[in-house]
Amino acid sequence: MKDIRSTCEDVLQRLRTKHWMRGVDRIGPRPSLKGKPTIMNHGRITIGEDFCFSSDPIQSHIAAINGGTVRIGDRVHISYGAAIAALDKVDIGDDTRIGPFVQIMDSDFHRPGNRDAPGDTGPISIGRSVTIGARVAILRGTTIGDGATILSGSMVSGYVAAGETARGVPARAVRETAGDGEVGLSQLVRSVLGLSALPAMTDGPDQIPEWDSLGSLRLLLAVEETYGISVGEHEFQAAGTIAALSELVEASRQYENVAGNPA
Numbered sequence: 001m002k003d004i005r006s007t008c009e010d011v012l013q014r015l016r017t018k019h020w021m022r023g024v025d026r027i028g029p030r031p032s033l034k035g036k037p038t039i040m041n042h043g044r045i046t047i048g049e050d051f052c053f054s055s056d057p058i059q060s061h062i063a064a065i066n067g068g069t070v071r072i073g074d075r076v077h078i079s080y081g082a083a084i085a086a087l088d089k090v091d092i093g094d095d096t097r098i099g100p101f102v103q104i105m106d107s108d109f110h111r112p113g114n115r116d117a118p119g120d121t122g123p124i125s126i127g128r129s130v131t132i133g134a135r136v137a138i139l140r141g142t143t144i145g146d147g148a149t150i151l152s153g154s155m156v157s158g159y160v161a162a163g164e165t166a167r168g169v170p171a172r173a174v175r176e177t178a179g180d181g182e183v184g185l186s187q188l189v190r191s192v193l194g195l196s197a198l199p200a201m202t203d204g205p206d207q208i209p210e211w212d213s214l215g216s217l218r219l220l221l222a223v224e225e226t227y228g229i230s231v232g233e234h235e236f237q238a239a240g241t242i243a244a245l246s247e248l249v250e251a252s253r254q255y256e257n258v259a260g261n262p263a
Contacts, residue, residue, distance in 0.1 A: 027051065028074065035059065035080070043067045043086065048074035048094065055080055058101070068106070073128070078102075088121040088140075093128035099152065104138045108214050120212075127162065136171075139214075141194055155218060158194035169221040185223075185246045192222045204241040229253055 017031055023039035028049030035055030039045070043064030051072065053060060058081035064070050068086035072078075073094035081101040084090055088106045092098075107121040122141030126132075130144050133152030144150065145162030154171040165174045170192045186198050193210040205211040211219070220236050223229070223245070229252040239245040 021047075037061065038063075040064070043069055045070045045072075047072040048076065050075045052077040054078065061085070065107075079134075086124075089123040090126075091124065092126045093130065093146065095128055096126055096130040096132070098132045099134040099136065101135045102132055102138070103136070106140045108140065108212070139218075155221070157192065157218060169225055170218060185242055185249065188222060188226060189219065189242055192219050199242060201243040201246070202241050204239075204244075206240070223249060227253060 013033075016036075017033045020033060020036050021027055021031065021039060023041040024045045024047055025041070027047040028051065030049055031047070031051045031053070033053050033055070035057075036059065037053060037055045038059060038061040040061070040063040043066065045062060045064050051074075060078060060080055060082040061084065062070055063085045065085060065087050069089045070084060070086045071090070072092045073096070075095045076092055076098070077096075078084075078098045079100040079102070082098060082104075083102075084104045086106050090104055090106055092104075098104075104124060104126075106124045120140065124138060124140065125143045126138070127144055127146035127148065129147045131149045132138075133150060133154070135153050136150050137155045138144070138150075139155065139157040142156050142158060142160075144156065144160045145164070147163045148160045149165040150156055150160065150171060151165065151167035151174075153169075154167050155169040156166065156171040158170070160166045160171065161173070166172055167174060172191060186201060189195070189208075189211075190198050193208065193215050195208070195210065199208060205216070208215075216237065220231060220233065223236075224231055227249055229249065231248065231252055235248060236245070239248050
């Protein structure tokens, strides 16, 4: 009797999985789903074999939008609360494991100041055997090499080399964040915004297209984390160059040192 009940449950689960994943262009054998995901396919979605996908207790989403492509390799595990959206391309390699509440989005969706204008896009490539912790955000244009590890709570923008462990906002290699040395502000801006060259101290949003609304938010979070300060959003927006931002950082550090060591 137990064997019959088990067989029936297996058949029902396979039927549910087939129904829930019917929006996918191709999925390999032996998928395993926990809970019902949301699949929105206005492009192309392909998934390899032995795919594990959880939507319990929080639903996960995969969306290919306006011709975008999502390709998920073999033996990929994605935990609950995940959101993967592609207007260009998101590629996830074999044997990668993705933790709860991870967001992988290759677009800004709209331009700052104009919600009707499409935002910038950039393909995301996640290599083989990558481990991504909980509540990680992976932004447009990111490449993560094979075997890399992204620690929980990080925001990834740019390039993470194969085999590296990265953390923080923005995510940086752990070996680069473990010391006590100062981080130059121009270098921080370059790292956060994924620039190919070191910006000048006189550069700002007018000279750096990547310093848009999303870039500004990422930069603010990175400055606060890197320098251990709290910066007001309006003050940050008023700093129109890296030099002005440097002055703001120094003033904030001096203020917090005084506040933390009253006479």
